[in-house]
Structures are given as C-alpha cells and as structure tokens.
Amino acid sequence: MAACFAGNCFDRHRKSRRQHCEPRHRGVLSSSFKPVSAKQNLSLPRPRDLSVFCQLMGLALLFFPPRMCAESLEDAAHELAMKVCVAAHKQPVKVVWREAPQSSGYLSDRPKKVFLDQISACGMEAAENSDTPILTITIEVTPSKVLLIASSTQALSPQIYVIEVPRASLFVAKETAPAPQLKRELLWQQEKPIHSALEWRDPTAEERFLFLLGENLFMRFGFENGVWKWMDSAQFLPVGRRLRAGEASLFYSPAKGRVELVLNKKVCDLDLTQPFSYTCTGTEVLDRSTKLSSTCDESPRYLVTGKGDYTQTDRITLASAAASADEPLQGSLDVPGPVLDISVAENAKAAAAVVKNLSTGNYEVYRITAVCSN
Amino acid sequence: MRFIESRLFAATSLLWLAAQILLGSPATAARHPRYGGTLRVEVHALRVSLDPREWQAGSLESATNQKMAELVFERLVALDNYGRFQPALATEWSHDGSTKRWRFLIRAGVKFPDGTALGAEDVVAALQPLLPATEQISASGNAIVIQSSVPEPDLLEQLASGRYFVYRALASGVLVGTGPFVLGEVPMGGGQGAEQNPGSSRSQASGAATSPGGGVHLYFRANQEAWSGRPFLDGIDVTLGVPPLRAMFDVQLGKADLIELVPELVPRARQANLRVWSSEPLTMYGLRFDDTQVAASDVRLREAFSLSLDRGTMASVLLQKQAEPAAALLPQWLSGYAFLFGVDTNLERAKELRRALPANEAAGAALLRLRVDPAGDLAKLLGERVAVNARQAAIRVEVIARPVPRAGAATSAPADPPAGVHLFAWHYSSLSPRAELDSLFAAYNLTEPSAVNAASTDHEQLYARERRVLEDRRVLPLIVEAESVGLGANVRDWMPARWGEWHLDDVWLEELPETAVADSSHTGNSAVETLPRPRPVAPGAKP
Numbered sequence: 001m002a003a004c005f006a007g008n009c010f011d012r013h014r015k016s017r018r019q020h021c022e023p024r025h026r027g028v029l030s031s032s033f034k035p036v037s038a039k040q041n042l043s044l045p046r047p048r049d050l051s052v053f054c055q056l057m058g059l060a061l062l063f064f065p066p067r068m069c070a071e072s073l074e075d076a077a078h079e080l081a082m083k084v085c086v087a088a089h090k091q092p093v094k095v096v097w098r099e100a101p102q103s104s105g106y107l108s109d110r111p112k113k114v115f116l117d118q119i120s121a122c123g124m125e126a127a128e129n130s131d132t133p134i135l136t137i138t139i140e141v142t143p144s145k146v147l148l149i150a151s152s153t154q155a156l157s158p159q160i161y162v163i164e165v166p167r168a169s170l171f172v173a174k175e176t177a178p179a180p181q182l183k184r185e186l187l188w189q190q191e192k193p194i195h196s197a198l199e200w201r202d203p204t205a206e207e208r209f210l211f212l213l214g215e216n217l218f219m220r221f222g223f224e225n226g227v228w229k230w231m232d233s234a235q236f237l238p239v240g241r242r243l244r245a246g247e248a249s250l251f252y253s254p255a256k257g258r259v260e261l262v263l264n265k266k267v268c269d270l271d272l273t274q275p276f277s278y279t280c281t282g283t284e285v286l287d288r289s290t291k292l293s294s295t296c297d298e299s300p301r302y303l304v305t306g307k308g309d310y311t312q313t314d315r316i317t318l319a320s321a322a323a324s325a326d327e328p329l330q331g332s333l334d335v336p337g338p339v340l341d342i343s344v345a346e347n348a349k350a351a352a353a354v355v356k357n358l359s360t361g362n363y364e365v366y367r368i369t370a371v372c373s374n
Numbered sequence: 375m376r377f378i379e380s381r382l383f384a385a386t387s388l389l390w391l392a393a394q395i396l397l398g399s400p401a402t403a404a405r406h407p408r409y410g411g412t413l414r415v416e417v418h419a420l421r422v423s424l425d426p427r428e429w430q431a432g433s434l435e436s437a438t439n440q441k442m443a444e445l446v447f448e449r450l451v452a453l454d455n456y457g458r459f460q461p462a463l464a465t466e467w468s469h470d471g472s473t474k475r476w477r478f479l480i481r482a483g484v485k486f487p488d489g490t491a492l493g494a495e496d497v498v499a500a501l502q503p504l505l506p507a508t509e510q511i512s513a514s515g516n517a518i519v520i521q522s523s524v525p526e527p528d529l530l531e532q533l534a535s536g537r538y539f540v541y542r543a544l545a546s547g548v549l550v551g552t553g554p555f556v557l558g559e560v561p562m563g564g565g566q567g568a569e570q571n572p573g574s575s576r577s578q579a580s581g582a583a584t585s586p587g588g589g590v591h592l593y594f595r596a597n598q599e600a601w602s603g604r605p606f607l608d609g610i611d612v613t614l615g616v617p618p619l620r621a622m623f624d625v626q627l628g629k630a631d632l633i634e635l636v637p638e639l640v641p642r643a644r645q646a647n648l649r650v651w652s653s654e655p656l657t658m659y660g661l662r663f664d665d666t667q668v669a670a671s672d673v674r675l676r677e678a679f680s681l682s683l684d685r686g687t688m689a690s691v692l693l694q695k696q697a698e699p700a701a702a703l704l705p706q707w708l709s710g711y712a713f714l715f716g717v718d719t720n721l722e723r724a725k726e727l728r729r730a731l732p733a734n735e736a737a738g739a740a741l742l743r744l745r746v747d748p749a750g751d752l753a754k755l756l757g758e759r760v761a762v763n764a765r766q767a768a769i770r771v772e773v774i775a776r777p778v779p780r781a782g783a784a785t786s787a788p789a790d791p792p793a794g795v796h797l798f799a800w801h802y803s804s805l806s807p808r809a810e811l812d813s814l815f816a817a818y819n820l821t822e823p824s825a826v827n828a829a830s831t832d833h834e835q836l837y838a839r840e841r842r843v844l845e846d847r848r849v850l851p852l853i854v855e856a857e858s859v860g861l862g863a864n865v866r867d868w869m870p871a872r873w874g875e876w877h878l879d880d881v882w883l884e885e886l887p888e889t890a891v892a893d894s895s896h897t898g899n900s901a902v903e904t905l906p907r908p909r910p911v912a913p914g915a916k917p
Contacts, residue, residue, distance in 0.1 A: 100706075100713075102707075138713070140706070140710035140711070140713075141457075141710070142707065142708060142709065142710045142807070143453055143457060143531070143707070143708070143805050143872075143873060144453055144457045144459075144530075144531055144805065145457070145710070146457075147710040147711070147833055149710070149711060149714075149833075151714060160711065160714060160833075160834060160837055161834065162710075162711070162832065162833040162834050162837070164832070164833065166457065167456065167457025167458070168456070168457050168458040168459070170457075
C-alpha cells in the first residue's frame with residue numbers, strides 16, 4: 001500500500017510508485033496502428049531503418065512487458081534502453097538528446113551514460129555517422145511526471161517508447177540525499193533481564209565485543225566464527241541489590257575514547273581488563289547522545305523511541321537534528337516490545353537496542369543501523 | 375564639547391538603528407504580508423456557476439467557474455508546481471496493487487461555514503455525481519473508498535484538478551464549501567453601492583449583487599474558520615461581464631486589482647507596463663468534421679483542408695503571438711509528447727489533393743459550411759481565417775458565425791443549413807492526460823479503434839490514441855491559447871499554478887501611496903521579492 005501523511009510520502013509510497021508502474025501485459029501497436037502479429041514480425045527488416053525495430057518490438061514487448069515507470073532518471077534511462085534493445089535491429093544508431101527549456105537541468109550525464117552503455121551492451125553502438133539512423137531521446141516534464149521518450153524520425157509513423165518518472169521522486173533525489181532507513185539485526189536474547197548493551201570494537205586488537213548489563217551482572221562476549229561467545233562476567237552490584245529499569249546503562253564516550261557505565265546517573269569508568277571493575281567519579285551524565293551516522297550523507301541523525309509504556313510494542317525512529325518537532329521523521333523500525341535502552345557503538349555507525357519482547361518475554365539485543373534506501 | 379556632541383550623535387544613531395532593526399523600517403515593513411483589503415477582480419464571463427455538477431467538460435465557461443469555485447471549495451488533494459501531491463481535504467491516501475481501490479482519509483477538524491464538521495459522507499455525496507460511472511465511492515469511517523472497475527493510476531491527478539470539488543448541498547440548493555473564502559454578502563460601502571440581486575442563479579444566490587453600472591458582483595469574504603488558515607484578504611469582489619478593454623483601463627487606473635486579459639490586449643498591456651502573467655496554453659481551438667455534409671466525410675478533402683491551414687499565422691497574427699500552433703489534441707505541457715506531431719502546412723499538396731477530388735464534392739457544386747460554435751470575436755476571426763486558407767486550396771467554405779452552446783454543437787440550429795465543419799474551443803481542466811482525452815473524445819464522439827487500450831494511462835498508449843484520431847483527420851487542432859491576467863501594482867504573493875489556478879488565498883494587498891496606484895510600472899513578481907509570509911499555523915497547514 002502506498003501511504004502519504006501530510007504530504008510526506010514514506011517508503012511505502014515509493015513502493016506504491018512501483019505499483020503504479022507495474023508491468024502490464026498489453027497489446028502493442030505497430031506503426032500502422034494495427035495489432036502486431038507474429039507473421040508480421042517474421043518479415044525481413046529493412047537495413048538501416050529504425051522503423052524495423054518498431055515492428056520487431058511489438059511482438060517482443062508482448063512477451064517482455066515493460067515497466068512504464070521508473071523511480072529515478074538512471075532507472076528510467078536503463079529501462080528505456082531495455083525497451084529499445086528488446087526489439088531493435090542490432091545496428092549503430094546516432095543518439096540525439098533533446099531537452100525542452102522547462103526540462104533543462106533534469107538530464108545529467110549519468111542517465112545518458114546509463115542509456116548508451118545499455119544499448120551498446122545489446123549491440124547498438126552509438127555512432128556519429130550522418131547516415132546512421134537517428135534515435136532521439138527527449139526529456140519532457142508534465143505537471144506530475146518526467147517522461148523519457150525514445151523516437152525515431154526515420155520511421156514513417158513513429159512508434160514511441162516512453163518511461164515515466166514521478167516528478168516528486170526526482171525532487172527528493174535532487175534536493176536531498178537518499179533518506180536512510182533503519183535496519184535491525186538480532187544480536188542476543190535471553191530470559192533474564194538485560195538493562196543495557198553495547199557493541200565495541202577494540203581498536204588495538206581488532207576484536208569485537210558485546211557488553212551486556214544484566215540485573216547485577218556485567219557480561220562480556222567475543223565474536224568468534226560468526227557467533228557471540230561468552231567470555232567473562234562480573235558482579236557489579238552488591239549481592240541482593242537489583243537494578244531498576246533505567247538505573248544503569250553502558251555507553252561509549254567519544255570524548256574519552258572509552259566505554260563507560262552510567263549508574264544512578266553517575267559516570268563510572270570501566271576497566272575492561274580482567275577482572276572487570278569500575279570506578280564512579282561522581283560526575284553526572286549530561287547527555288547520552290543517540291547520534292547515528294549513515295552512509296547516505298553527513299547530516300546528524302538521532303535515534304528516538306516511542307512514548308508508550310512497558311506494556312506496548314515500540315518503534316525506533318531516525319530523526320534529523322535539524323528537524324523541528326512537527327517535521328516528519330525519516331525512517332522507522334518496529335520492535336516487538338518496549339525499547340529499554342539504546343547505546344551507540346564507538347564508530348557511531350550502529351547502536352545496540354535492548355527490547356523486551358512482549359510475545360516471548362525474552363530480553364533481546366538488536367543492532368540498529370541506518371542504511372541508504374537506494 | 376565637540377566630543378560630547380559626537381558621542382550624543384553616535385548614541386542617537388545607534389538607538390535609531392536599533393529601533394529600525396526591532397520595529398522594521400517602513401521599506402521593510404511594506405514587504406511583509408498584511409491582512410485586510412478587498413481584491414477587486416474583473417472577468418469577462420457574464421455568469422458564473424459554482425455548482426460543479428453543472429459544468430460542461432471543456433467549455434470556456436468552465437474556466438471561470440473553476441476559478442471562482444476554488445475560492446469556496448477544496449479538493450481532496452492538490453498538485454504543486456513541483457509535481458508533488460499535497461494533502462488538502464484528504465490527509466492520507468493509499469491504493470491497492472491494481473490501483474482500482476483507493477482509500478482517502480478525510481482531514482479531521484474541517485468545518486463548513488455553519489460550524490458543522492466535514493465528514494466522509496459529505497465527500498461521498500459531493501463526488502459521487504462527479505465521478506465517472508466506472509468509479510464507485512463509499513464512506514468507511516472517517517475515510518472514503520473509491521472503487522473502480524479499471525485501474526486508475528492517475529486518480530490523484532484527476533482529483534487534484536477539474537470539477538472534483540468537495541461541497542455540501544444545502545436544502546435551499548446552495549452549495550457550501552470549506553475553502554478559504556465564503557460567498558457572502560457585499561459589505562456596506564463595497565461593491566460600489568451594490569444591491570442584492572434576488573434573481574441570481576442558485577449558485578449565486580448569496581453574495582451576488584448588481585452595481586449601479588450594471589455589472590454583476592460576486593463577493594467572497596474570508597473564511598475565518600478555514601482549516602488552512604484565514605487568507606490575507608478580507609474579501610474578493612468579482613465583477614462579471616466586464617469588457618476586456620475596460621478591464622485593462624480599470625487596472626491601469628487602480629479601479630481593479632486583477633483582470634482577465636484577452637490575447638490581443640496582452641502586448642498592449644505589456645507596453646503600458648502592466649504586470650502580466652500568462653499560464654500554460656489552456657484552450658485549444660480546432661476544427662471538427664461531421665457527416666452532415668457529404669463532402670466532409672471524404673478523408674481526402676479533410677486532408678486537403680488540413681494541409682491548407684496556416685496555423686503559424688493564426689497564432690502570430692490573429693493572436694498576437696499569445697498562442698501556439700497546435701498539431702495535437704493535448705498540449706505539450708500536459709501530455710509531454712505533443713511535439714511528436716508535426717504541424718503540416720503544404721498548400722501545393724492541398725491543391726493537388728483538391729484537384730483529385732470528384733467534381734461534385736466540396737469545391738464543386740456545394741459550399742462546405744463552417745460553423746463557429748464558440749462565442750466571441752476570436753473564434754469568428756479564426757473561422758474566417760480558416761475559410762481564407764481553404765479557399766487558397768480551392769475549397770469553398772462558407773462561415774456561419776452564430777454561436778451555439780456546445781451541447782448542441784453536434785447538430786446545427788434548426789434554422790441553419792447543416793454544417794460539415796465546426797470550429798470548436800476546448801478548455802483543458804484535468805491534470806490527467808488520459809481523463810482529458812477521454813472527455814474530449816466523448817464530447818465530440820471521436821471513435822477509437824478497438825486495438826487501442828483506452829483505459830491505459832501510459833503515454834505510449836495515449837500517443838497512439840491521439841495519433842489514430844488525428845490521422846483520420848476528423849479533428850484538426852488549430853492553436854492552443856494561454857490565459858493571461860493583468861495585475862495591479864499592489865497585488866503581492868501572486869503564485870498561481872502554471873495550469874491556471876489563481877491561488878488567491880496566498881495573495882495579499884500592499885498599501886501603496888496614491889501616486890503609486892496610477893504608476894503601475896512595477897513589473898516584477900512580488901513572490902520573489904517578499905519575505906516568506908507568516909501564515910497562521912494550522913495542523914497540516916498547506917505549505
């Protein structure tokens with residue numbers, strides 16, 4: 001389903017555009033506007049005349065229904081080239097690009113290259129000879145669409161090939177970087193409570209670790225052969241003392257370049273050498289940032305969770321630092337229970353989210369990353 | 375002492391500067407939007423219907439009707455100038471994979487002028503008579519569902535344009551809407567001493583008045599409760615039936631703020647330094663052949679006729695370059711492919727074809743009668759020009775310029791002999807090329823070959839449909855004409871859609887000194903000059 005909320009179309013809407021443009025089996029007309037039959041297609045093509053591919057394409061398109069609509073101009077150029085390739089006579093063509101004044105600026109070198117590469121790959125080399133058939137590629141803008149149109153001036157009554165791109169999708173692509181989407185990966189789950197989790201890569205040993213804070217236990221896991229293996233654990237609270245929700249958490253301090261523990265709002269330095277120990281300095285935590293970087297661009301984004309209580313499933317959302325309160329958030333991820341804690345890893349490229357799964361009752365640790373949607 | 379004076383001067387200057395920064399200098403303040411004022415609009419139309427159910431697709435009257443209706447009513451969605459669909463009365467929409475079933479969530483908190491809330495059932499009642507027979511609409515909670523028997527990937531384009539307004543029909547027959555303005559009483563002192571006109575049509579029943587000069591006024595007052603925020607203007611006073619030249623003088627003299635300009639007056643208005651804005655081409659003039667005269671049914675005669683037409687001269691001379699020669703049924707800005715149809719003028723070939731015709735056909739014994747269906751001087755001039763062109767190819771044409779309403783265009787008035795050719799005008803109103811083509815074909819009974827997929831919205835199929843009909847030459851497009859308006863010097867934030875929507879809810883009026891009113895030499899677009907305006911913030915307020 002496509003969905004738009006207050007004018008902002010989320011990823012679901014992007015999918016909907018594909019649905020708009022789903023391939024349709026349909027009859028294709030020849031240049032004489034009579035239905036193309038197999039018999040007609042078997043006639044020999046006239047050399048050096050693009051009109052032949054109009055006829056050949058008819059039958060071919062019946063069996064390879066094209067997508068009429070694309071999501072970007074690169075996609076559109078590729079799909080248009082595929083349409084041309086499907087039935088065209090394998091001969092050199094002179095490709096002429098035509099941009100109307102109102103569509104200038106839309107067609108960059110990249111879609112042109114994509115088109116030329118694709119037709120070249122199917123045996124239609126781009127040529128500059130004056131006697132080669134001319135294939136004109138035109139870009140036109142309508143109120144809601146950008147059209148890439150392939151036409152041949154040599155055909156008597158030219159069949160055209162059109163790929164549509166919703167203008168709105170180009171606007172997003174043109175004006176802003178691709179929106180990052182959140183992705184989750186289950187790292188750990190257990191029945192006993194987990195208050196906080198942190199993934200950490202030791203820069204000296206190039207080893208990956210997962211730290212978990214249980215009820216009163218600090219646990220360390222190493223990543224070996226694709227699985228987390230328990231390494232050691234240590235009691236960090238007096239026996240009988242239990243943590244309340246939100247009382248302790250792990251975080252990586254970029255300023256100090258080390259993993260730290262927050263206990264009763266106080267910062268505690270962790271000594272990760274065995275045996276595990278920590279020293280609380282009495283400094284109050286001012287800000288535990290959930291800033292997460294993505295591969296899309298440099299703009300800072302933050303992970304935020306829902307405002308429901310611990311009886312409800314939750315949603316982790318990526319928010320732009322520059323966004324105002326009423327501005328829509330950029331990417332979201334549903335999790336099977338309330339999010340208890342989020343700690344961003346040392347490279348800020350991933351975060352560990354502790355979730356209490358309301359279906360199983362287990363505590364689960366997810367790695368959350370922001371990936372580019374395209 | 376000198377030192378003290380300097381310090382005093384410096385301190386005073388600083389205080390003055392600070393005050394200017396805090397309060398804003400007069401020059402800066404003048405560029406900020408301001409509330410208030412009445413926008414005086416003059417249009418040529420003699421009457422306006424605000425009932426979308428009455429509008430005839432493609433009619434020239436529907437253009438003015440639509441502009442007035444946009445003040446009072448709203449649609450479910452809107453299309454902005456960047457190709458993005460924006461929520462209006464629908465805040466969310468979704469469709470199934472086949473695009474046959476669409477669901478629109480209706481905006482909460484929208485009220486009619488009487489304070490009652492807009493509900494999904496209102497939307498259903500309004501749109502049901504407007505939607506084609508293939509589409510069924512139903513309410514589902516606070517949403518509506520449109521179920522179509524055919525895929526409708528262009529439903530948003532359709533609903534964002536044309537007559538798809540949401541309204542509520544009161545028991546009195548008057549339609550009310552949720553738009554930025556309300557058709558209201560002419561204020562005291564406004565409307566040039568206007569009196570209520572009890573004889574006005576149902577849709578004009580309130581707010582219509584006759585001025586001493588005889589012009590009928592419609593007064594639209596600001597809707598204080600509009601969900602999208604109160605418009606800047608207090609009201610809009612529309613005078614109907616103003617002759618084009620008088621309208622131009624009125625805006626030059628400061629008696630009007632916004633006028634419709636006919637094409638022939640556009641160069642003159644520009645020379646007079648009047649602010650002029652033109653839309654994309656919105657009206658097509660064309661010829662349509664029917665079989666009431668035997669000669670018109672011969673495709674060779676139609677081809678000769680077509681080749682004789684000098685569309686370039688029609689656009690550049692008759693329409694003062696305010697129109698473009700047309701070779702396609704849909705304009706380039708709407709279809710994107712119109713450029714593929716070439717305008718073919720070949721008088722020699724036309725003569726050759728004419729010579730090959732049987733002697734008893736058009737140029738022989740009988741005259742080919744050309745009826746000019748639309749009213750107005752322009753249509754008559756075009757008809758006469760067509761006849762001149764045809765005569766150059768030895769096709770004898772008689773022009774009958776007694777306009778008839780388009781509903782009766784297929785048949786001539788009983789008193790007139792049957793005409794084999796009709797000059798018609800078509801106003802484009804839909805943002806869906808497919809819907810526009812369907813309306814055009816239906817209005818003029820243009821038949822299509824069965825091989826063409828008429829339900830398809832993809833542009834290859836639309837192109838094929840147009841091409842097939844144009845090759846038959848039963849319809850010959852002549853020119854496409856833009857709409858132009860002249861603007862007063864005090865009109866600010868004029869930000870229309872290029873397809874002709876005026877967006878008067880964005881407009882505000884600047885208070886100008888008396889001298890500036892007469893001096894309308896300000897030609898720039900104020901939308902560029904002014905700062906972003908502080909629109910009252912409403913939930914989901916229109917951008």
